[in-house]
Amino acid sequence: MANVLVVAELLEGKARKTTLCAVTAAKQIAEGTGGSFDILSIGEGAGAAAEELAGYGAGKVLKAEIAGGYTCEKYAATVAEAGKGYDVLVACASAYGKDLLPRVAAKLGAGVASDISQVHTDGGKLSYTRPMYAGNMFGTVEILSDKQVVTVRQSEFEPAASSGGASPSEDVAVQTDAAADKVEFLGVEVVKSERPDLGDADVVVSGGRALKSADNFTNVIEPLVDALGAAMGASRAACDAGYVAPELQVGQTGKVVAPKLYIAIGISGAIQHLAGMKGSKTIVAINKDKEAPIAQVADYFLVADLFDTVPALTEAVKKL
Amino acid sequence: MKILVSIKRVADPDNASKLKVSSDGTAVTSEGLEWKMNPFDDWSLEAALRLTENASEKNARVGEVLLVSIGPNDEHTQRIIREGLAKGAERGILVEADEGNLDAGVVSAILKAIVDKESPDLVVMGKQAADGDSNVAGTKLAEELGWPVINSAMNILTRDDGKTLEVKRELDTGVATVKVTGPAVITTSDRILQPDSVQNGVTPDDHQYAKLEVGGRYASLKGIMQAKKKPIDQMALGDLGVDTAKSLNYTKFALPPARSGETTFVEDVADLVDKLHNTSKVI
Ligand SMILES: Cc1cc2nc3c(=O)[nH]c(=O)nc-3n(C[C@H](O)[C@H](O)[C@H](O)COP(=O)(O)OP(=O)(O)OC[C@H]3O[C@@H](n4cnc5c(N)ncnc54)[C@H](O)[C@@H]3O)c2cc1C
Numbered sequence: 001m002a003n004v005l006v007v008a009e010l011l012e013g014k015a016r017k018t019t020l021c022a023v024t025a026a027k028q029i030a031e032g033t034g035g036s037f038d039i040l041s042i043g044e045g046a047g048a049a050a051e052e053l054a055g056y057g058a059g060k061v062l063k064a065e066i067a068g069g070y071t072c073e074k075y076a077a078t079v080a081e082a083g084k085g086y087d088v089l090v091a092c093a094s095a096y097g098k099d100l101l102p103r104v105a106a107k108l109g110a111g112v113a114s115d116i117s118q119v120h121t122d123g124g125k126l127s128y129t130r131p132m133y134a135g136n137m138f139g140t141v142e143i144l145s146d147k148q149v150v151t152v153r154q155s156e157f158e159p160a161a162s163s164g165g166a167s168p169s170e171d172v173a174v175q176t177d178a179a180a181d182k183v184e185f186l187g188v189e190v191v192k193s194e195r196p197d198l199g200d201a202d203v204v205v206s207g208g209r210a211l212k213s214a215d216n217f218t219n220v221i222e223p224l225v226d227a228l229g230a231a232m233g234a235s236r237a238a239c240d241a242g243y244v245a246p247e248l249q250v251g252q253t254g255k256v257v258a259p260k261l262y263i264a265i266g267i268s269g270a271i272q273h274l275a276g277m278k279g280s281k282t283i284v285a286i287n288k289d290k291e292a293p294i295a296q297v298a299d300y301f302l303v304a305d306l307f308d309t310v311p312a313l314t315e316a317v318k319k320l
Numbered sequence: 321m322k323i324l325v326s327i328k329r330v331a332d333p334d335n336a337s338k339l340k341v342s343s344d345g346t347a348v349t350s351e352g353l354e355w356k357m358n359p360f361d362d363w364s365l366e367a368a369l370r371l372t373e374n375a376s377e378k379n380a381r382v383g384e385v386l387l388v389s390i391g392p393n394d395e396h397t398q399r400i401i402r403e404g405l406a407k408g409a410e411r412g413i414l415v416e417a418d419e420g421n422l423d424a425g426v427v428s429a430i431l432k433a434i435v436d437k438e439s440p441d442l443v444v445m446g447k448q449a450a451d452g453d454s455n456v457a458g459t460k461l462a463e464e465l466g467w468p469v470i471n472s473a474m475n476i477l478t479r480d481d482g483k484t485l486e487v488k489r490e491l492d493t494g495v496a497t498v499k500v501t502g503p504a505v506i507t508t509s510d511r512i513l514q515p516d517s518v519q520n521g522v523t524p525d526d527h528q529y530a531k532l533e534v535g536g537r538y539a540s541l542k543g544i545m546q547a548k549k550k551p552i553d554q555m556a557l558g559d560l561g562v563d564t565a566k567s568l569n570y571t572k573f574a575l576p577p578a579r580s581g582e583t584t585f586v587e588d589v590a591d592l593v594d595k596l597h598n599t600s601k602v603i
Contacts, residue, residue, distance in 0.1 A: 011493060018492075071498060072459065073468050095492045098455040099471045102424070105456075106463035111425060111567025114454045127571065132453050136336040137348055140572040144565075182468040182504065186486070186497040199492070203602070228603060236510055240533070246474065246490050246511055252453070253360075253510055255492070261602040271334060278579065282600045284592065290585065298583050299600070302592050312589045320597060 002126060002148075004029050004037040005062075005083050007091040007100065008053060012190075013045025015053055017200050018092035020159035023056050025119055025152040026090045027160065032121025038062060040082050040172070042075055050169045057163040062172045069185030072100045077175035080107035083147070088126070093151035094199070105149035112149045113141050117156040134252045134275035154199045155258035155279060191245055198248065201231035203261045204280070206250055209237035210266025210288075210306060217243050220307065221265065224314040233257065233277075235267045251276035266306045269294025286310065321383040321482050321520075323368040324440040325409065326431060326457075327361040329391055329400050333450035341573045347420075348451075348573050355396040357403055359535050360446025364508045366536030367476060368444045369408045370518035375527050382522050385409040386438060390417050390430055393554060406539035406547035413553045415560070423568040424456035431457070432464045433560040440503065441482065447472055447507035455507075462505035470500055474511035477519040 004026040008019040019039075026037040041050040042064045050063040064078045083089045083104060091097035093115040105112045118129035120140070127142045128150060143149075198204065205228060207221040217238070225232045233250040234243065250257055252275040262280035267273060269285070269292055277283070278297045285298040286306050295301055302309060331339065331350030340349045365385070372383030387404045391397045393416040401412040415430055435443060445458040455471075462469035474495070475488035485500050490509045511517065513536065515528040530537075539547070557564060586592045596603045 069496065071468075072471075076463070093455075095472065095490065099459065099469075102456040102459035103463045103469070106428070106460040111423065112454070112456045112460075113568065114456055131576070133331075133336040133339055133348075133451055134333065134453065135576060137339055137341075138574045138576060139348075139570045140574075142569045142571060143567060144569055145567040179462070179466055179468050182501045183470075184499040186499055188491070188494055188496040190494040237533070240510060240514070245494075246509070247492060247494060249510070252450070253447075261596070261600075271336060282596070282602050284596070295583050297579055299581060300586050300592055300595055301583050302586050302589070304588075309589055313592065316589055316593045317603060320593070320603065 001124070002029055002033040002035040002087040004035060004088045004090055005086040006037060006039045006058070007079055007089060007097070008039055008041045008049060009092060009094060009096045010041070010043040010045060010049050013048055015041070015049045017159050017197065018094045018097070018154055019053070020056070021154045021157040022090045022092045022152055023160040024157040025150070027057070028119040029088055029090070029121065029126065032119065033124050033126065035087070040064065040079065042066060042078060043070060044068065054167045054169065055162045055164060056160050057165065058167040061167045061169045063169055064172050064174050066174055069188060070096070071180065071183045071185055072103045073177055073180035073183050075100055076103040076107060077177040078172065079104045081175050082172045083108060086147070088148045088150060090150045090152060092154050094154065097151040101149050101151050108147045108149070109145060110147040110149045111143040111145045112151070113143055114151045115153050116150055117153050134271055135278060153256060155256050159200065191247060195225065196229070196231045198231040198233055198255050198257060201257070202259050203228045203230035204233050204250070204257050204259045205230045205263045205265065206233035206235065206267060207238055207243070207265045208235040208267030209241065211238060211243055214243045220310050224310055224317065227314050227317040235273050264294050265310060267294060268292045269296065321372055321442065322386065322440045323372060323383065324386045324388060324435060324438060324443045325361065325365050325368045325404070326445050327365065327387050327389050327400060327404055328358040328449050329355045329389070329397055330358045330449055330451045332356050333359060341575060345572050345574070355400065357400045358446055358449045360448055360450065360508070362535040363510070363512050364444040364446050365404055365407060365409065366532070367508050367512045367518060369537070370529070371442070371476065371478070371520045373408065373523065375523040375529065379408065381408065381410070384411070386440065387412040388415065388431065388434055389413070390415040390422065390427060391419055392416065398552065401552055402547050403539065405550045406543040407537055408543060411551055413555065415555055415557060417557050421564065421566065423566045424454055424460055425567045426564050427457045428460035428464055429562040429564070430557070430560060431461050433562050435465060442502055443505045445505065445507050447509065458505050458507040465505070467504050468500050469505040469507070470498060471507045472509040473506050474509045474514070475517050476506065478521050482521065
């Protein structure tokens with residue numbers, strides 16, 4: 001029987017969708033082992049977020065209000081203390097989860113299975129499958145320590161649906177940590193966008209080095225993105241060149257996405273890019289070079305110059 | 321400034337699709353693939369070198385970079401350490417260990433023992449290894465040392481003679497700036513290779529490094545010659561007195577399922593829209 005604590009991820013006082021993917025994994029673990037799950041709402045606005053998180057069937061929602069910007073040093077001791085009563089701690093393998101949970105694991109002497117794609121509970125025994133080698137291998141792993149720490153790949157766990165009801169909430173004490181005094185949070189530039197989140201959009205349109213400039217992203221890619229109500233992504237080459245912000249990078253070091261439709265425009269399809277999108281349901285490539293490696297995963301391939309084609313595609317989509 | 325950089329060997333990541341699984345399904349075999357320096361460690365080494373040199377004086381060294389690799393004591397691991405030494409690091413340590421006996425917990429315990437001995441001002445690590453893709457060892461190390469960690473650093477500016485660092489780190493939703501008092505652990509993002517990613521107080525602040533597209537700098541011929549004479553200390557795991565109990569056990573490996581279906585080369589925009597709308601019904 002495994003009792004699970006979900007570590008919520010808050011952004012501006014609201015739980016991010018990533019939290020609900022972690023809830024889904026926590027439910028699988030709890031149901032498969034006859035245990036239960038709770039949620040820890042932690043950060044600025046934890047109280048309000050706890051109310052929002054009370055409708056997902058958790059035994060209770062713990063809350064720890066911590067003001068100011070996030071650093072893992074500021075949160076880890078509180079999460080570890082709250083986690084002492086649980087067998088498994090779960091968060092999403094977002095930048096936040098990958099930053100915070102290993103620190104918590106070290107405090108608890110726990111092994112970490114990171115970025116898992118599946119939970120197994122055969123005979124009540126827990127193991128996890130996780131993509132490795134940029135998605136070219138899947139390993140199944142057991143955690144041998146008393147406590148288990150797990151981060152889950154957002155694209156592999158549907159966000160939990162609200163189940164009604166209201167889990168009771170409980171305050172947990174905020175713990176101090178000497179390491180936290182070594183880091184001063186100076187600020188964050190949060191990118192505001194009206195578009196869907198790259199992590200859970202149904203359609204993603206990504207551009208690559210071939211776009212050649214930030215202006216071309218604005219004038220060629222964005223109209224298609226908006227005509228499809230899509231999220232915008234990019235290759236590392238496009239992010240490195242400053243055509244778009246780094247958080248739009250899709251791939252081994254960027255975001256992993258698995259939308260219903262992924263359109264790769266002027267992207268060659270390097271192994272590290274494929275790592276972030278080959279789980280997409282339908283993949284379209286628009287590329288001048290029909291030999292580009294993106295063909296290995298593309299369902300539809302339009303061999304063409306993107307500057308001629310994409311505006312025409314945008315117009316055609318608008319007419320649908 | 322003295323910086324410790326961990327470097328790991330990995331099966332050629334550009335050919336990871338050629339990996340196989342052993343017949344009993346319990347191991348990954350990388351036969352035929354060359355061992356390469358983990359590219360993420362290569363980026364970190366680039367950051368560490370920039371922090372410890374005067375780039376306007378032909379990269380004259382003004383600090384020390386110590387490389388540590390944990391793995392089999394063979395020609396491949398040694399070659400990878402030499403490669404780092406040829407790029408500019410001063411010294412190497414090879415901790416002999418069977419890769420099957422390592423996980424992020426064991427690696428961080430080994431690195432902690434070395435940090436305790438060497439007292440670096442900074443540990444700069446890859447945020448992940450291109451084989452395990454775990455993103456765990458750096459943060460665990462920091463916690464075990466009681467140090468702060470800055471993950472996914474894209475920009476590092478030294479302040480107060482290097483006692484504090486102003487670091488920009490990549491988040492899912494933007495970029496955060498933190499001021500960290502060392503010693504600390506830093507892991508790096510792709511953007512650490514940008515021409516202006518590091519200011520160290522010695523190299524003029526407006527210095528622009530050459531654009532790097534993929535990994536860190538190449539070794540110069542002179543660097544390669546000098547590396548041959550640089551020391552690599554070899555030690556056994558037992559010499560370090562650390563707990564080597566693993567907390568993870570891989571029971572099974574499998575190749576990803578192949579994508580079903582062929583690639584359809586569409587005629588033109590109208591054909592593509594028709595297929596997406598009427599066949600796949602995704603728009
Ligand atoms: C450790 C490591 C991690 C990495 N992580 C990532 C990652 O997370 N994400 C990622 O994307 N990359 C990553 N990379 C980089 C990756 O290896 C590639 O370098 C990168 O993806 C290439 O980007 P691109 O496809 O935009 O550019 P290119 O490879 O240069 O491809 C450009 C493509 O555009 C096509 N083209 C050019 N002009 C036109 C036109 N007018 N119309 C139509 N098509 C045109 C070309 O035929 C070509 O196929 C990583 C690399 C390393 C070493």
